[in-house]
Amino acid sequence: MRLLVIEDDDRVAHLIGRGFEEEGWRVDLAFDGQMGKRLALTPDHDAIIMDLILPKLNGLDLCREIRQARPDVPILMLTALGTTDDKVEGFDAGADDYLVKPFEFRELSVRLRTLLKRQARQPVGSPVxxxxxxxxxxxxxxxxxxxxxxxxxxxxxxxxxxxxxxxxxxxxxxxxxxxxxxxxxxxxxxxxxxxxxxxxxxxxxxxxxxxxxxxxxxxxxxxxxx
Incomplete structure (x- = not known):
C-alpha cells in the first residue's frame, strides 16, 4: 500500500511517514499544496492524508481537485480547526474523514484503516x-x-x-x-x-x-x- 502525506510542518510530516512505514506502507511526503497536487493527481497512491492549511494551494481547494480527478481515493484531512463549520467545509470539499490536531498516531492509523475497509466493501447485487x-x-x-x-x-x-x-x-x-x-x-x-x-x-x-x-x-x- 502506498500513502501520500501532504503536510507543511516538516516534523509532523516525518512523524506520520515513519509511523506508517513501520506499519508496512510506502510513504511519499509533500510539503505544500502545489507539490501535493502533482503527486495526488497520479494513480500511484492508495490513500491521502492532508493538512487543511497549506502554502501555495490551500487544503480545501486541493481536496476538491483531488476528489474531482480521483473520486474513490480515501482522503483524511488534518487540521487544528475543529468547529462544526470547519468540519462541514472539509467534508464538502470531498474529505472522507477529519482529524483535529493534536492527535495520537494510533488514532490516525485506525481512522485510515477504517476508510480503506469502507472502500473495500462492494455490496453484491445492490440496486443501481x-x-x-x-x-x-x-x-x-x-x-x-x-x-x-x-x-x-x-x-x-x-x-x-x-x-x-x-x-x-x-x-x-x-x-x-x-x-x-x-x-x-x-x-x-x-x-x-x-x-x-x-x-x-x-x-x-x-x-x-x-x-x-x-x-x-x-x-x-x-x-x-x-
Missing amino acids: TLRLADLELNVVTHTVTRAGQEIPLTPKEFKLLEYMLLHQERLLTRAEIAEKVWDTHFDTGTNFIDVYINYLRKKIDRDYEPKLIHTKSGVGFVLKIG
Whole structure:
C-alpha cells in the first residue's frame, strides 16, 4: 500500500511517514499544496492524508481537485480547526474523514484503516437506483432527481442520502449515521449531522411534496413518505 502525506510542518510530516512505514506502507511526503497536487493527481497512491492549511494551494481547494480527478481515493484531512463549520467545509470539499490536531498516531492509523475497509466493501447485487416517492438516486452516475428535476449534492450529502434510502422507514440515530456515513463516533459537542440533514431538507424536501425527511426529537431521523 502506498500513502501520500501532504503536510507543511516538516516534523509532523516525518512523524506520520515513519509511523506508517513501520506499519508496512510506502510513504511519499509533500510539503505544500502545489507539490501535493502533482503527486495526488497520479494513480500511484492508495490513500491521502492532508493538512487543511497549506502554502501555495490551500487544503480545501486541493481536496476538491483531488476528489474531482480521483473520486474513490480515501482522503483524511488534518487540521487544528475543529468547529462544526470547519468540519462541514472539509467534508464538502470531498474529505472522507477529519482529524483535529493534536492527535495520537494510533488514532490516525485506525481512522485510515477504517476508510480503506469502507472502500473495500462492494455490496453484491445492490440496486443501481434507489427510490422513494418521486426521489431517485443513481449510485453509479451519482445523480439525484426529485420529480424529474436533478438536484446537485455534495459528496457527503450524497452518501448521507444514499444511506437513508437504503434504510428508509427506519429510525436512524445520530450515532448510527456518524458511524455508517462518516465512519466516526458521534461527537455530542458538534451538530454537523444535523447541519447535513438540514442541507438535504432544503434540497430534496423544501420545494416538494410529500415531505420525506422526518425528525424524531432527541433520537434521530426517518426517511419515509408522510
